[in-house]
Amino acid sequence: QVQLVQSGAEVKESGASVKVSCKASGYTFTNYHIHWVRQAPGQGLEWMGIINTRGGDTSHAQKFQGRVIMTRDTSTNTVYMEVRSLRSEDTAVYYCARETNYFDSKVVDYWGQGTLVTVSS
Amino acid sequence: DIQMTQSPSSLSASVGGRVTITCRASQSISRYLNWYQQKPGKAPKLLIYAASSLQSGVPSRFSGRGSGTDFTLTISSLQPEDFATYYCQQSYINSAFGQGTKVEIK
Numbered sequence: 001q002v003q004l005v006q007s008g009a010e011v012k013e014s015g016a017s018v019k020v021s022c023k024a025s026g027y028t029f030t031n032y033h034i035h036w037v038r039q040a041p042g043q044g045l046e047w048m049g050i051i052n053t054r055g056g057d058t059s060h061a062q063k064f065q066g067r068v069i070m071t072r073d074t075s076t077n078t079v080y081m082e083v084r085s086l087r088s089e090d091t092a093v094y095y096c097a098r099e100t101n102y103f104d105s106k107v108v109d110y111w112g113q114g115t116l117v118t119v120s121s
Numbered sequence: 122d123i124q125m126t127q128s129p130s131s132l133s134a135s136v137g138g139r140v141t142i143t144c145r146a147s148q149s150i151s152r153y154l155n156w157y158q159q160k161p162g163k164a165p166k167l168l169i170y171a172a173s174s175l176q177s178g179v180p181s182r183f184s185g186r187g188s189g190t191d192f193t194l195t196i197s198s199l200q201p202e203d204f205a206t207y208y209c210q211q212s213y214i215n216s217a218f219g220q221g222t223k224v225e226i227k
Contacts, residue, residue, distance in 0.1 A: 035216060044221035045157075045165065045208055059215050062122045095164060099212075105171035106212040107155050111164035 002026040004034075004096050004112035012086050014121045019082040022096030022112050029077040030054040033099040035108060036070065036081045038092040046092075050099065051079055086119045093117075123147050123211055127219030133227040140196045142222045144209035149189045153213035156185055156194045159221075160205045168207075169194065199224070 007021040022034065036048040049060035051070040058070045069082040079096060093114040100109045124147040134140050144154065152172040157165035167176045169185035172192055182197045196203055204226055209219040 037218070044206075045159070045210075045218040047210075047216045047218055050215060061215070061217070097164075102170050103174070105153060105155070105174070106216075107167055107170045108157075108165070108210070109167060114164065 002098070002110045004098060004110055006094075006096060006112040006115045009116040009118070011118045011120060014087055014119055016086050016119075017082055017084045018086060018117050019080055020094050020096075020115045020117070022079045022081070024077045024079070024098070027098075030074060034072070034079045035097045035099055036068075037095045037097055037108075039095070039114075040089070040092040043092075048081070048094075053079065083117075086117075088119050088121050091117065091119045123150065123214055123217050125209055125211055125217050125219040127207075127209055127222050129222060130220065131223040131225060133225045134199050135227045136199055136201060138199045138227075140199055140203075140224060142194045142207055142209075142224075144187075144192045144194070144219050146190045146192075146211055146213075150211045150213035152188045153211055154185075154187065154192045155210045155212060156183075157208045157210060158203075158205045159208065165208060196224075201226075 003025045005023045030053050035050045051058045053072050072079045095114050096112040097108040098110040126145045128143050154172045156169040159165040173185045184195050186193050206221045206223045208221050
């Protein structure tokens with residue numbers, strides 16, 4: 001069965017970096033892109049970016065350009081997302097999520113369990 | 122980036138009632154619009170894709186309409202398990218979510 005298993009919760013100081021991992025199993029890793037989405041406490045979903053797991057190319061929401069780095073390791077079927085220069089407003093649950101094609105439409109069909117990142121000032 | 126605007130941000134409705142949520146894109150996204158339901162502490166669940174196609178296993182009381190910039194999600198007869206937060210998502214260029222609509226019990 002398809003699974004996306006994320007790394008555990010992190011507590012970081014303001015200005016530091018955090019790297020969250022997302023290990024995929026149950027499907028052919030390089031056939032599906034992975035999104036990163038975050039959710040601050042009591043807030044909505046915020047799309048951060050997407051990585052092509054086959055070629056490694058990425059695309060980000062404009063607000064995260066230059067501060068968020070997405071990478072993948074095809075030998076371990078793992079995607080990584082690093083956020084640099086953390087600030088208190090980066091405190092959120094970070095999700096990885098698989099994109100699939102439904103009749104020429106792109107949807108997110110599987111989600112990781114989420115990783116809580118807490119930034120203390 | 123394409124911006125997605127949902128309205129209302131919250132609403133109260135009764136069991137059996139009809140609910141309509143609106144989502145507007147900052148530019149045309151054709152029919153590349155999906156709807157998700159999220160319950161507290163859980164990951165979102167896909168309800169509708171391509172603006173109006175019902176995901177397998179989702180009850181037929183959920184329906185979606187629209188194209189271009191304006192879209193709606195309708196729940197025809199609200200059930201207790203439908204009280205949740207709903208998000209639209211565009212998949213035309215990269216992605217973006219609306220800010221969500223919380224559906225509460227009246």
